[in-house]
Amino acid sequence: xxxxxQSLFLSVREGDSSVINCTYTDSSSTYLYWYKQEPGAGLQLxxxxxxxxxxxxxxxxxVLLNKKDKHLSLRIADTQTGDSAIYFCAxxxxxxxxxxxxxxxxxxxxxx
Amino acid sequence: xxxxxxxxxxxxxxxxxxxxxxxxQHMGHRAMYWYKQKAKKPPELMFVYxxxxxxxxESVPSRFSPECPNSSLLNLHLHALxxxxxxxxxxASSQERGLQGxxxxxxxxxxxxxxxxx
Numbered sequence: 001x002x003x004x005x006q007s008l009f010l011s012v013r014e015g016d017s018s019v020i021n022c023t024y025t026d027s028s029s030t031y032l033y034w035y036k037q038e039p040g041a042g043l044q045l046x047x048x049x050x051x052x053x054x055x056x057x058x059x060x061x062x063v064l065l066n067k068k069d070k071h072l073s074l075r076i077a078d079t080q081t082g083d084s085a086i087y088f089c090a091x092x093x094x095x096x097x098x099x100x101x102x103x104x105x106x107x108x109x110x111x112x
Numbered sequence: 113x114x115x116x117x118x119x120x121x122x123x124x125x126x127x128x129x130x131x132x133x134x135x136x137q138h139m140g141h142r143a144m145y146w147y148k149q150k151a152k153k154p155p156e157l158m159f160v161y162x163x164x165x166x167x168x169x170e171s172v173p174s175r176f177s178p179e180c181p182n183s184s185l186l187n188l189h190l191h192a193l194x195x196x197x198x199x200x201x202x203x204a205s206s207q208e209r210g211l212q213g214x215x216x217x218x219x220x221x222x223x224x225x226x227x228x229x230x
């Protein structure tokens with residue numbers, strides 16, 4: 001279902017930072033993920049964050065988690081044309097052993 | 113080997129045909145999944161296998177029949193499909209081991225099979 005909400009589109013200039021936002025609904029979610037999907041391809045796991053963390057950084061990627069507001073964001077520094085793709089956030093709820101709930105996806109377009 | 117391999121990459125089938133999609137992983141993951149994805153939409157869960165047993169069927173029509181012959185293989189048998197079943201079918205696997213689970217690094221997805229029903 002689409003209980004996890006994302007903006008549908010984001011455009012940025014090459015070299016700028018991109019921030020993709022996600023609002024989830026289940027405050028008991030244990031893990032939250034960011035996936036990237038390029039045209040015609042499957043989903044690639046970019047990064048994840050455990051619910052007891054506020055921030056996680058991995059090279060150009062920074063994930064921020066605000067549990068109070070149930071808000072997750074993905075910041076991509078120095079955005080490149082190869083970053084153009086659809087980005088899905090996903091939550092794994094505590095009562096759901098084997099299911100991810102995906103957001104609607106954000107289409108990131110990087111302009112030269 | 114850190115991949116999930118799906119075959120074929122593309123499939124065109126008529127509404128009376130029978131075909132199968134295949135998925136393989138050698139990461140030792142004991143949970144495997146089938147997802148259906150329409151263009152510009154998030155993946156929708158169809159089936160979950162855990163330790164080769166079907167654990168979740170998301171009310172999928174019987175014209176889709178999953179099979180897990182062993183811990184590395186997952187099949188999806190297709191019969192009498194409709195044009196609206198045309199989509200990208202994604203297979204995934206994960207290390208989950210139960211409700212509490214071990215530390216979960218997320219699902220590994222294959223690149224999918226693009227299915228067109230004519």
